[in-house]
Amino acid sequence: MRWTVLDTPIGAFSVATDHDGVCGAHFGRVESAAESPTDGVSGQAVAELRAYFAGELTGFTVPVEVPRGSEFERAVWREMTRIPYGETLTYGEVARRVGDPGAARAVGVACNRNPVPVIVPCHRIVGAGGKLVGFGGGLPRKVTLLELEAGVALRRAWLPEG
The missing domain is CATH 1.10.10.10 (Winged helix-like DNA-binding domain superfamily/Winged helix DNA-binding domain)
Structure with a gap:
């Protein structure tokens, strides 16, 4: 799992990805988070989040894979x-x-x-x-x-x- 942090209008926002897709997100900065990647699922997640916060994206297409929850x-x-x-x-x-x-x-x-x-x-x-x-x-x-x-x-x- 790889965490990436973005600066957004709601403050720092961290997103976690693995080879299957987005697997987590967190309001605030995750200490192990890297700066914005430009490749793969991480890059897609960051690009889509930036576009969303800029008012340019109304629907996410990045895959989401959450292995937990009832x-x-x-x-x-x-x-x-x-x-x-x-x-x-x-x-x-x-x-x-x-x-x-x-x-x-x-x-x-x-x-x-x-x-x-x-x-x-x-x-x-x-x-x-x-x-x-x-x-x-x-x-x-x-x-x-x-x-x-x-x-x-x-x-x-x-x-x-x-």
Whole structure:
């Protein structure tokens, strides 16, 4: 596993890759992290994260390979990747989508255990009524990520291409 650190609008952000894909991410600087690579999966992850934070990328294509998590957690993480860029769902809505309508709190736990934040967009899950509650990276980071996506989505919807 190789950690790489990027400077982003939400502070230092570290991403871990192995030969199969992205296997972890962390808000902050991981001590063993290297500067940005330019090759392979690491290079793709860094390039896509930079483009995302610049408002140029709305969907990640870098492979994600996470070898841990319960079946429920993995179902929640898969569902997170289906939430469209610039949109949000509530914990309850995600629970219903994964087939357990009473598991909103368990969805929150799965969000907190998300090993690949930003790429697997747990920041797109909000509390009932759209309230901003809980985020492993802190609510200010969640707000920044949601504002970034909302701004890009609005510009793309309102401004002609070109």
